[in-house]
Amino acid sequence: MKNFYLLFLIFILLGSCAGSDNIMDESKSETLFKYDYGSTVNRNFYGTVTDRSGNAVSGAVVSIGSSTVQTNDKGFFLLKNTSVKEKFVYVKVKKAGYIDGSDVLIASPGNKRIDVMLVPATTTATIVTGNSSTIALPNGTKVKFGGSFIDPNGNPYSGNVNVFLFHLKPSDTYYIQTQPGNIIGADAAGNPVALKSYGMIHVQLTGSTGQNLQLAAGQPAEITMPVDGTQSSTAPDMVPLWSFDEEIGIWKQEGSATKSGNLYTAMVSHFSWWHLSYPDPLATLSVTVQTPANQPFAGLFAVINSSHAIATDNMGVAAGFVPANQPLVYHIADGCYTVLHSQNIGPFAPGSTNAFSATVSTPNAVIVEGTLKDCSGNDVTDGMVSLSSPNYGFINPNVQLVTGGNFSFATAVACAGGYQFQLTGYDFTNSQQTPTVNFTATAPTTNVGILMACNPVTEFISYQIDSQAPVICQGNLTAEWSPNGTFIYSQGLKIFSFTYPNAILSTGLVLNSNFVLGLPAASPTPGYAGISVIANQPGNNLTFQVNNWGPVGTYVDFTFSGTYMDTSVSPAVQRTITGTGHVLRSY
Structure with missing residues (x-):
């Protein structure tokens, strides 16, 4: 049986400003999962959150451990200096209605890109407790319920049950971006395995007031999934069944499914995600792609065993989990899907770490380089440049830190009309930026010359903790309001994030969502103030003052001050914080 596996490739980007202690609580993980999580490292993370149609999802909460940030109106997010385990980083994304x-992912050296697609949680059908019922999708996916359910407190529930049913097949174009977690799972003995997918489903049950429901004890449900058409000749008669543990981010083996005709059937005792997969021992792989001049190559496609294609990052690196004990093939292709490099690799030993490199050239690529100077003509030593293209989403935006004036991007371009770019430089020392430069690149190298950062940065959020140096957040700032809540955040090299009704304020290295702020669900008005209080966190007492909240296109002005308990140290320490913001309202 010829298996194909999805190599989960990690984009790398330099960005953001702050991080918090993000080390996961491994007590449960180590009990269920005999896996070496590796050392504690600091990494930067960025990426996008979209829906299944490719539309940006703004206001999504992205969490890595205790570090939390909101996506902006483009669905973009950025986290910097986040403490993670080197060999296992679990990223969670939440948004009401999805x-x-x-x-x-693996926190290989550099900065990591994460792209997640959220599935809208729309009701497939409504059933009534006390009666057996079956919910089906047109492709043959179905669930048969016995009729008994419990509420979040474990009490019997009676009434209408709203059922959401979603099926994800292995050949789905957006399988990688949609599936939860990764291919990594724990077998019945807790050993790490790589999973070959034969499809998965998600079932969500809610009651009349929106509360989450589960199956009652002794009332399992029968699930049925169709065999993917691309696997009809290789699908086995029996496949192990796995549920996704949303607390620790791994698949756990629970039973099996049997095949009759082109349908798999199994019994399950609870609902979240259920996955039909065959396990193999686990190994890890990283591939570094560079130009003939040994420069990291961004924006190329890497493919494992003819699976989905994902672009390399701005350091040219792709890293992820792969199956051990079997031969694999990887390809490198450009934006026009011209194969530039192919290589047979493996078999790899279980638990092994394997690294490869490839040097490629393509006419569908360009190097963009230049020099960033401050308004006095000196090289910028603390800044960044942001490169984007309206025709090629994989590099939107591609960000590079500037520490000595010079910068250089080696990136693939779109096959048609891909040489149009925009470039903006930021000087954080002097709070100034360049005008946005629109240009048409010419292969192989385009030098944009010297960029002068002389324009004042008109948007900012600043804060100071105790007697530490003040922190100024600049670049990619957003303030918006919708019926779903109020959001103010910075996605630049400094992080600030406030959201209501989720009641999270996070800035810098240590705030870690310790605040609960009382902003109204309705649009704020000037002069409104709220107080933060957490009952089990004595010392958290923050005042948030909205001084100006006008229509879209005007500035939002606010201040905040107070105390909070810094729980990133032991014992916890009470700290003081003061801050102010001047941000253009986007929505």
Whole structure:
């Protein structure tokens, strides 16, 4: 049986400003999962959150451990200096009205890109307790319920049950971005395995007031999934069944499914995600792609065993989990899907770490380089440049830190009309930026010359903790309001994030969502103030003052001050914080 596996490739980007202690609580993980999580490292993370139609999802909460940030109006997010385990990073994405999304990746050196697609949680059908019922999708996916359910407190529930049913087949174009976690799972003995997918479903049950429901004890449900058409000749008669543990981010083996005709059937005792997969021992793989001049190559496609294609990052690196004990093939292709490099690799030993490199050239690529100077003509030593293209989403935006004036991007371009770019430089020392430069690149190298950062940065959020140096957040700032809540955040090299009704304020290294702020669900008015209080966190007492909240296109002005308990140290320490913001309202 010829298996194909999805290599989960990690984009790398330099960005953001702050991080918090993000080390997961491994007590449960180590009990269920005999896996070496590796050392504690600091990494930067960025990416996008979209729906299944590719539309940006703004206001999604992206969490890596205790570090939390909001996506902006483009669905973009950025986290910097986040403490993670080197060999296992669990990323959670939440947004009201959608199924929770997630990803699991390896924190190889550099900065990591994460792209998650959220599935809208729309009701498929409504059933009534006390009667057996079957919910089906047109492709043959179905669930048969016995009729008994419990509420979040474990009490019997009676009434209408709203059922959301979603099926994800292995050949789905957006399988990688949609599936929760990764291919990594724990077998019945807790050993790490790589999973070959034969499809998965998600079932969400809610009651009349929106509360989450589960199956009652002794009332299992029968699930049925169709065999993917691309696997009809290789699908086995029996496949192990796995449920996704949303707390620790791994698949756990629970039973099996049997095949009759082109349908798999199994019994399950609870609902979230259920996955039909065959396990193999686990290994890890990283591939570094560079130009003939040994420069990291961004924006190329890497493919394992003819699976989905994902672009390399701005350091040219792709890293992820792969099956051990079997031969694999990887390809490198450009934006026009011209194969530039192919290589047979493996078999790899279980638990092994394997690294490869490839040097490629393509006419569908360009190097963009230049020099960033401050308004006095000196090289910028603390800044960044942001490169984007309206025709090629994989590099929107591609960000590079500037520490010595010079910068250089080696990136693939779109096959048609891909040489149009925009470039903006930021000087954080002097709070100034360049005008946005629109240009048409010419292969192989385009030098944009010297960029002068002389324009004042008109938007900012600043804060100071105790007697530490003040922090100024600049670049990619957003303030918006919708019926779903109020959001103010910075996605630049400094992080600030406030959201209501989720009641999260996070800035810098240590705030870690310790605040609960009382902003109204309605649009704020000037002069409104709220106080933060957490009952089990004595010392958290923050005042948030909205001084100006006008229509879209005007500035939002606010201040905040007070105390909070810094729980990133032991014992916890009470700290003081003061801050102010001047941000253009986007929505």
